[in-house]
Amino acid sequence: MRSDTLRVLLWQRALDPHIGRWSLPGGRLRADEDVETSIRRQLAEKVDIRELRHVEQLAVFSAPDRVPGPRVVATAFLGLVPSDADPVVPEDTAWHDVDALPRTAFDHEAIILRARDRLRSKLSYTNIGFALAPDAFTLSALRDIYSAALGHKVSATNLQRVLSRRGVLKPTGTTVPPGRSGGRPAALYTFTDTTMQVTDPFAVLRPPGAR
Amino acid sequence: MRSDTLRVLLWQRALDPHIGRWSLPGGRLRADEDVETSIRRQLAEKVDIRELRHVEQLAVFSAPDRVPGPRVVATAFLGLVPSDADPVVPEDTAWHDVDALPRTAFDHEAIILRARDRLRSKLSYTNIGFALAPDAFTLSALRDIYSAALGHKVSATNLQRVLSRRGVLKPTGTTVPPGRSGGRPAALYTFTDTTMQVTDPFAVLRPPGAR
Numbered sequence: 001m002r003s004d005t006l007r008v009l010l011w012q013r014a015l016d017p018h019i020g021r022w023s024l025p026g027g028r029l030r031a032d033e034d035v036e037t038s039i040r041r042q043l044a045e046k047v048d049i050r051e052l053r054h055v056e057q058l059a060v061f062s063a064p065d066r067v068p069g070p071r072v073v074a075t076a077f078l079g080l081v082p083s084d085a086d087p088v089v090p091e092d093t094a095w096h097d098v099d100a101l102p103r104t105a106f107d108h109e110a111i112i113l114r115a116r117d118r119l120r121s122k123l124s125y126t127n128i129g130f131a132l133a134p135d136a137f138t139l140s141a142l143r144d145i146y147s148a149a150l151g152h153k154v155s156a157t158n159l160q161r162v163l164s165r166r167g168v169l170k171p172t173g174t175t176v177p178p179g180r181s182g183g184r185p186a187a188l189y190t191f192t193d194t195t196m197q198v199t200d201p202f203a204v205l206r207p208p209g210a211r
Numbered sequence: 212m213r214s215d216t217l218r219v220l221l222w223q224r225a226l227d228p229h230i231g232r233w234s235l236p237g238g239r240l241r242a243d244e245d246v247e248t249s250i251r252r253q254l255a256e257k258v259d260i261r262e263l264r265h266v267e268q269l270a271v272f273s274a275p276d277r278v279p280g281p282r283v284v285a286t287a288f289l290g291l292v293p294s295d296a297d298p299v300v301p302e303d304t305a306w307h308d309v310d311a312l313p314r315t316a317f318d319h320e321a322i323i324l325r326a327r328d329r330l331r332s333k334l335s336y337t338n339i340g341f342a343l344a345p346d347a348f349t350l351s352a353l354r355d356i357y358s359a360a361l362g363h364k365v366s367a368t369n370l371q372r373v374l375s376r377r378g379v380l381k382p383t384g385t386t387v388p389p390g391r392s393g394g395r396p397a398a399l400y401t402f403t404d405t406t407m408q409v410t411d412p413f414a415v416l417r418p419p420g421a422r
Contacts, residue, residue, distance in 0.1 A: 034273040062245040124412035201335035
């Protein structure tokens with residue numbers, strides 16, 4: 001989340017093929033690492049992303065002609081950083097609005113849109129919002145994050161109701177002063193958990209003894 | 212589902228490495244196919260599985276030492292066939308109880324257990340049961356399928372209630388005669404949809420105009 005829009009970090013290719021187009025960070029798998037180690041290493045080394053709140057495998061992209069020249073099969077990940085993280089990204093790298101992408105390299109637009117759809121889907125049945133929000137936030141700030149990620153407006157009141165009922169959200173007990181327009185101080189909230197959970201599985205299917 | 216247990220189709224390796232151990236069907240990606248085309252081809256050619264009700268990428272398994280010799284990165288899929296499908300599997304191939312696996316090759320036990328956990332999780336928030344059940348079934352047959360897949364007993368009454376309330380299940384209007392122990396004829400049910408859906412997303416997060 002940057003400037004109240006859902007963004008993706010891309011770098012501009014300096015060499016052919018697809019010189020000048022925007023590309024997802026990544027690169028080749030080393031002999032001594034698995035794919036998750038590799039993507040974490042490359043994000044840290046290349047674009048200074050060191051604190052991922054949530055990482056999951058998105059999909060393998062393997063169409064035979066997806067990249068010119070020798071075949072390249074890509075394992076794509078969805079990685080989320082909170083809205084207040086501010087990595088020092090290199091000059092050739094920038095945050096792009098997912099709904100207004102520049103010209104991308106290879107099949108990277110399809111990968112980005114698949115990641116956006118995965119995020120949107122998980123926002124509707126998990127607590128994954130924890131990975132986008134700061135540690136503490138007002139309900140209106142959370143509404144802006146959900147609205148941007150989902151691509152449509154959400155009511156702060158309804159959001160608070162549904163997330164609280166499912167035990168995902170709790171008040172911190174502190175407030176922030178009102179803005180220049182006055183009004184009451186706004187309560188700060190936090191997510192109860194920082195690992196992804198399905199928030200409302202069919203209770204009747206839970207194993208005996210589970211909460 | 213075979214004999215009221217959750218099973219996985221494995222073949223016994225005839226060559227080293229890991230001769231005699233049981234292995235997931237699969238093989239190398241051809242130059243002219245993507246990973247899903249490849250797994251569907253290999254299931255059809257090698258083990259006569261031609262009708263998969265549901266297929267999804269599970270994960271990439273890429274630990275550097277997962278297979279002896281030259282490095283092999285595996286893209287694993289979860290593929291489900293209904294309980295009444297009866298493919299003609301080769302002599303070296305058999306259905307194994309997921310909870311009582313024989314000695315498996317490489318990291319295949321970890322892959323199988325990951326697939327089992329993915330299925331269990333999705334049974335609790337999607338309609339994925341459609342991919343395990345026959346086209347029409349009694350509630351007690353469906354209870355047996357869910358109980359075996361989840362690894363614990365589920366009540367047929369509760370299952371019918373939760374799946375019907377979410378619009379996943381509907382009666383066909385037909386019945387089957389009672390068994391030898393007598394009683395009333397049992398109603399037959401069917402799943403309303405045969406593509407996977409999250410059955411109960413947070414309604415407040417749905418886009419305007421969506422059902």
